Structures are given as C-alpha cells and as structure tokens.
Amino acid sequence: MKRYIPVVTLLTAFSLISCGEVMDLTQPEKAEVTHSNITLSLYETGKYDLYLDNPEYQYTIMVAKSHCEKEAKAEFAVVDAKEFGEEYSLLPTAYYDLDGGKMEFKGDDVLHMVNLHFHDLGTLDSSKKYVLGLKLVSDDLAVNQEKNTMTFFLQQEQGGIDNPYILTTVNELVALGDKLKDGKTIYAELQNDIDLQGVDWQPIETSTSRQIIFDGGGHTIRNLKVTTSSTGNQGFFGLLVGKCSNIIFENAQITADTKMAGILAGQVGAAASPGIVENVRVSGTISLNSGTAAWDNGQAGGICARLHGADSKIHQCASATNITAVWCAGGICGEAREGATVSQCSSTGDIVTESCVGGIIGRMLYATVTQCYSSGLAQAYPMRVANPAGGIAGFVEPNPTSVISYCYSDSEVSAQNQVGGIMGLANKPTGITVTHCIAWNQKLYSNGAPKSGRICGRFNMNDGNNCYANPAMECRFSANTPTIVDEETPDYAAQTFGADRYNGLSTMSNPIDAAKALGWNQTIWNLDGERPRLAWELAK
Structure with a gap:
C-alpha cells in the first residue's frame, strides 16, 4: 500500500500594467521576516490505523516552512508510547525506515519530503498493539503545534483472533453476516x-x-x-x-x-x-x-x-x-x-x-452420543416411512459405527413403530453399540411394533451391555407385548416373538444407584439428587 501526502504547487502572481501608465520602478521596502513568525508544519496530520495482516505500508510526508528567507534544521522525534495508553507497545525501529527524517531547509526551501516505510509487520506478535508517534521538532524555528504530529496505530485487523468484532447493538448483530470474508x-x-x-x-x-x-x-x-x-x-x-x-x-x-x-x-x-x-x-x-x-x-x-x-x-x-x-x-x-x-x-x-424422533438425536448416521440425558416427550406418530422413537436416539445406522454411551432418559416415548427407552431402531445388524445407559422412562408405547424394548427397540443383533431400566416402566408394544425379561446383554438365542430387542436389567431401585453401579464419572455427572444431572449445568 502506498499513501502520498499531496504536494501543493506554489504559484507566483504577476500584476499586469496597462499601456500608457508610468511604471514605478522604486524598489518597495522589504517587510522584515523575524525568527518568531516563521513556522514549520506538516501538510497532513492525524491518526492512522495499520494492520499487521499487511506486511508493509509506505508514506510520503510533506513538511512545509512558512517563509523561504530563513535556513533551519528539523527532525522527527518519536513520542513515548505511554502517552497512548498502557495497552500499546512502541513499534521497534527495526520495523520502519524514516528516509530524510533529519531535514535541512536552505533559505529558499519551503518544502521537504520524508519517506516512511513500514515493513515485515507480519512477523510482529499479533496479540499486541503497537504505536509509532512522530512529532516534528526544531531548535531553529517554531513548529505549528496543531500540525506537528502523525500517529500510527498497528494491530491485527478487526475481525482477527486478537482483535475480534465487538457486538453491542441489534444493528451490529444484524450486520455480522456482512463481515464474512x-x-x-x-x-x-x-x-x-x-x-x-x-x-x-x-x-x-x-x-x-x-x-x-x-x-x-x-x-x-x-x-x-x-x-x-x-x-x-x-x-x-x-x-x-x-x-x-x-x-x-x-x-x-x-x-x-x-x-x-x-x-x-x-x-x-x-x-x-x-x-x-x-x-x-x-x-x-x-x-x-x-x-x-x-x-x-x-x-x-x-x-x-x-x-x-x-x-x-x-x-x-x-x-x-x-x-x-x-x-x-x-x-x-x-x-x-x-x-x-x-x-x-x-x-x-x-x-x-411424524417420523423418527429422539430425545437427543432423531437420526444417527455414523455418530456418537455420550454423557447426555433427555426428559420430556418424544413422540413419532402417525405412520411415515420409518418412525421409530427413542429416549436418546430414534433411528440409528452405523456406516461403519455408531455409539450411545453413559446416557440417561426419563422421557415418555411413543411411536407407530419401534420404541426404546434409549434407542428405537438399529437399521444394520452390526456396528452399533449401546452401553452403560439408564432408561428410567415411565412409559414406552408402540402402536404396532413388538420388536421394541426397555433399552433398545429392534436391535438387529448389535452390541448392548451394562444398561439399567426402570423396574416400574410401563411398556406397551402393540396388542401383543412380548414378555420382558432382564438381560445384561441381549440374549438373541432365547428371543422368539419380538426378537432383536434389548431390555437391560431392572435390578436398581433408582437411577442414582444405577449410575454409581455403572461407574459414571462424577466430575461429569452430579449424582447428589433424585436423578443424574450434568455437573456443568449445576455450576452455572
């Protein structure tokens, strides 16, 4: 990027004398110019924002002398960074060159150019804010105090990791999408x-x-x-x-x-x-x-x-x-x-x-759910192409694996098809694992799928283990609800009518005891109440 301070062209005005007039050739008395009324000043002053994302910037600074009669010397002094606040560090001299910073004005000089080049900015610490204040000073002439300083602030461009956009109003929030780059x-x-x-x-x-x-x-x-x-x-x-x-x-x-x-x-x-x-x-x-x-x-x-x-x-x-x-x-x-x-x-x-529903995820297609709980209603009804329901997930497919672990649900679950306190339907015969879960639902209901279970509905020979169910759970799986038996892992060989489901064990009297028996991590779970709660929620 190059920035040039404009050069002002000085014009000399000549008076036109009409013919026939007598020209007065007497040399006019020259007005005395004293040291005190000759001043130096910058053509352009102010504050400039530079960004560390850009490696270099280049400026041409114009310094003016108000009269040409006086010789003088001038230079730029660097302003102490503390004047700009504690958050700013002084830009090291290795990152800028000031060519012509020491100026000598001859008697007929009125302008002097100084080249300022910032370079290698991308190598600075982007987490910091830098400043370079340049103040025009002279021992020979007065300096216009209103036109004597240029200040350059250098930091990561707004929107970067160390200089994020700050949002405080509705309009700023509405405009956030426009800032994407x-x-x-x-x-x-x-x-x-x-x-x-x-x-x-x-x-x-x-x-x-x-x-x-x-x-x-x-x-x-x-x-x-x-x-x-x-x-x-x-x-x-x-x-x-x-x-x-x-x-x-x-x-x-x-x-x-x-x-x-x-x-x-x-x-x-x-x-x-x-x-x-x-x-x-x-x-x-x-x-x-x-x-x-x-x-x-x-x-x-x-x-x-x-x-x-x-x-x-x-x-x-x-x-x-x-x-x-x-x-x-x-x-x-x-x-x-x-x-x-x-x-x-x-x-x-x-x-x-009307389709698959889950207290946490409706449909899992190669995914993992762990350390989650649901409460409320999970209902899939009436009939759609596939509308199973589960307290954690409704429809699960591995491609190649899917896992539900250390989860809890006391949702009321109902569907036209398969239901489960944790999972409704496993769509593939292998690759799905349900482990260390607690189904403490009060009620599971399927209108027409006996292949439903307290933990998982149609399970398709997948891996279930170490799960507990509410012993008081009310289960209705079609008009012919199969007998529900305890099983630490699914006993597919023993299942006949309504096979391929997983019921878990009903040997715990409350979900807290079940969670402790399963070794739930008590830095993640709070087990001090009537049901498991996530520790991070209670810490808010």
Missing part, C-alpha cells in the same frame, strides 16, 4: 444481552471458505424469530462452519417449510469443514412443515437440524425447546452424521413429529 475466518464477540424483538432475522450463512468463531461471552439473545420467508436453512445461522460458544438463546421462534431448522443453526459443520458448538443454551419453539419426501431437508433440532462431519461436535449444550415437525427431529439435533459427536448435552422439551 472469502478465504478467512472472522472472530466476533457479543458484549451484552441483545433483544431481537421485532426483527425478522435472516440466518447468517457461513461456508467452508467463509468461517466464523463467535463467542457470546455468556450473554443472552432474546426473541430470535426466523420465519419461512428466510432464504436458507433456518436458525441464527443457516450453516455454521467454525465455532459458536458461550451464548443463550431465550424464547426463540423458528418456523420453516422443507428446510433444516434449529435455534442455533440449520446445519452445523460440513463433510470436510467442522462446526463446533459449546456451552450454548436454547429455549423456545420450532415448527417445521415438510413435503412428502424430506429426509434430506426436513430435519429439526433444538440446537441444529443436522450435525455433519467427523470433527463436528456439540458439547455441554442444553435445549428446552418444544418441537413440532414432520420428518426426523431431536432435542439437540435432528440428525448427526459422518462421525459427528454430541456430548454432555441435555434436552427437556417436548418433541412431536
């Missing part, structure tokens, strides 16, 4: 609560090339409203690639038609670009209408509709969201796939859909 990850921080009442929110659309790291600072966004008029997937974000953390969404309203819908995002992460959600709490409602074939674009979830990618995760998040949908829906996410992970999350809302 191709090929860059921007950083933004919320510094106070925001009420979006009356704003028809347009989802922020990140991408693999336009990512964001958004820190809510523990603040709350109230009354988020996203309607079917929005162009992309529905949520605060349409697609979130990057990270969102430390924020609360209170009383959100999301409505959609044949789109992925969640309060935080329609989709979090992509196949090769992860999305991470940590310490996010949401509450409100989601209403999703879909057409007759919406497996790939009709999901709903309290945090997001779809969690996608091996490095994508939702961690330590909570949803108190009531969801009505047509296709798959879950308390945390409608669908998790391609190796995604949900951990230490809770859902306490009611979820009603």
Whole structure:
C-alpha cells in the first residue's frame, strides 16, 4: 500500500500594467521576516490505523516552512508510547525506515519530503498493539503545534483472533453476516444481552471458505424469530462452519417449510469443514412443515437440524425447546452424521413429529452420543416411512459405527413403530453399540411394533451391555407385548416373538444407584439428587 501526502504547487502572481501608465520602478521596502513568525508544519496530520495482516505500508510526508528567507534544521522525534495508553507497545525501529527524517531547509526551501516505510509487520506478535508517534521538532524555528504530529496505530485487523468484532447493538448483530470474508475466518464477540424483538432475522450463512468463531461471552439473545420467508436453512445461522460458544438463546421462534431448522443453526459443520458448538443454551419453539419426501431437508433440532462431519461436535449444550415437525427431529439435533459427536448435552422439551424422533438425536448416521440425558416427550406418530422413537436416539445406522454411551432418559416415548427407552431402531445388524445407559422412562408405547424394548427397540443383533431400566416402566408394544425379561446383554438365542430387542436389567431401585453401579464419572455427572444431572449445568 502506498499513501502520498499531496504536494501543493506554489504559484507566483504577476500584476499586469496597462499601456500608457508610468511604471514605478522604486524598489518597495522589504517587510522584515523575524525568527518568531516563521513556522514549520506538516501538510497532513492525524491518526492512522495499520494492520499487521499487511506486511508493509509506505508514506510520503510533506513538511512545509512558512517563509523561504530563513535556513533551519528539523527532525522527527518519536513520542513515548505511554502517552497512548498502557495497552500499546512502541513499534521497534527495526520495523520502519524514516528516509530524510533529519531535514535541512536552505533559505529558499519551503518544502521537504520524508519517506516512511513500514515493513515485515507480519512477523510482529499479533496479540499486541503497537504505536509509532512522530512529532516534528526544531531548535531553529517554531513548529505549528496543531500540525506537528502523525500517529500510527498497528494491530491485527478487526475481525482477527486478537482483535475480534465487538457486538453491542441489534444493528451490529444484524450486520455480522456482512463481515464474512472469502478465504478467512472472522472472530466476533457479543458484549451484552441483545433483544431481537421485532426483527425478522435472516440466518447468517457461513461456508467452508467463509468461517466464523463467535463467542457470546455468556450473554443472552432474546426473541430470535426466523420465519419461512428466510432464504436458507433456518436458525441464527443457516450453516455454521467454525465455532459458536458461550451464548443463550431465550424464547426463540423458528418456523420453516422443507428446510433444516434449529435455534442455533440449520446445519452445523460440513463433510470436510467442522462446526463446533459449546456451552450454548436454547429455549423456545420450532415448527417445521415438510413435503412428502424430506429426509434430506426436513430435519429439526433444538440446537441444529443436522450435525455433519467427523470433527463436528456439540458439547455441554442444553435445549428446552418444544418441537413440532414432520420428518426426523431431536432435542439437540435432528440428525448427526459422518462421525459427528454430541456430548454432555441435555434436552427437556417436548418433541412431536411424524417420523423418527429422539430425545437427543432423531437420526444417527455414523455418530456418537455420550454423557447426555433427555426428559420430556418424544413422540413419532402417525405412520411415515420409518418412525421409530427413542429416549436418546430414534433411528440409528452405523456406516461403519455408531455409539450411545453413559446416557440417561426419563422421557415418555411413543411411536407407530419401534420404541426404546434409549434407542428405537438399529437399521444394520452390526456396528452399533449401546452401553452403560439408564432408561428410567415411565412409559414406552408402540402402536404396532413388538420388536421394541426397555433399552433398545429392534436391535438387529448389535452390541448392548451394562444398561439399567426402570423396574416400574410401563411398556406397551402393540396388542401383543412380548414378555420382558432382564438381560445384561441381549440374549438373541432365547428371543422368539419380538426378537432383536434389548431390555437391560431392572435390578436398581433408582437411577442414582444405577449410575454409581455403572461407574459414571462424577466430575461429569452430579449424582447428589433424585436423578443424574450434568455437573456443568449445576455450576452455572
């Protein structure tokens, strides 16, 4: 970048004498110019913001002498960085060159040029702020005190990791999506609560090339409203690639038609670009209408509709969201796939859909759920292509593996097809593991699938072990509910009518004793109450 201070051309004016006039050739008396009324000054002064993202800048500084009669010397003095505040460090001399900084004005000189070149700025510590103040000084002449200083502030460009965008108003939050940049990850921080009442929110659309790291600072966004008029997937974000953390969404309203819908995002992460959600709490409602074939674009979830990618995760998040949908829906996410992970999350809302439903995840396609719990209603009814229901997950497919571990549910679960206190339906005969889980549901109901179970419904010869069920659980699996027997692992050989299900053990009188017997990590779980709670929630 080059910046040039404009050169002013000095013009000499000549008087025109008309013919016939007598010219007065007497030399006029020359007005005396004294030392005190000759001054030096800068043509341009002020403050300049430079960014460490750019390796170099170049300036040409013009210094003017008000009269040409006097010879003089001048130079630039560096201003003490303390004058600009403790957050600034003085820019080391190795990072700039001041060519012509020591000036000598001859008697007929009125202008002097000084070249200032900043270089190698990208090698500075980007976590620091630097300053260079240059003050014009002279022992020979007076210096105009209003035109004697140029100050250069150097830091990482706003939106970088050490200089994030700071959001304090509704308008700043609304404009956040406009700050996304191709090929860059921007950083933004919320510094106070925001009420979006009356704003028809347009989802922020990140991408693999336009990512964001958004820190809510523990603040709350109230009354988020996203309607079917929005162009992309529905949520605060349409697609979130990057990270969102430390924020609360209170009383959100999301409505959609044949789109992925969640309060935080329609989709979090992509196949090769992860999305991470940590310490996010949401509450409100989601209403999703879909057409007759919406497996790939009709999901709903309290945090997001779809969690996608091996490095994508939702961690330590909570949803108190009531969801009505047509296709798959879950308390945390409608669908998790391609190796995604949900951990230490809770859902306490009611979820009603016509397809598969899970208290945490509606549909798992190669994913992991661990250390989570659900409470409320998980209902999938009436008949769709596949509408199983589970207290943690409804429909599970490995491709190559899927795991549910150390989870708890006391949701009321009901569906047209297979139900389970933890999982509804395993869609493949191998590759799925359900372990160290507690199904303390009061009621499980299936309208027409005897292949349902206290822990897992149709399990397809998969691996279940070390799970406990509520001994008082009411189970109705079609008009011919099979006999339910205790089993530490599924005894497929002994199962006849209603085979391929997993019932677990009913030998514990309460879920706390069950969690202790299973060795649940008490730095993650609080086991002091009547039911297990996540320790991070109680610490808030």
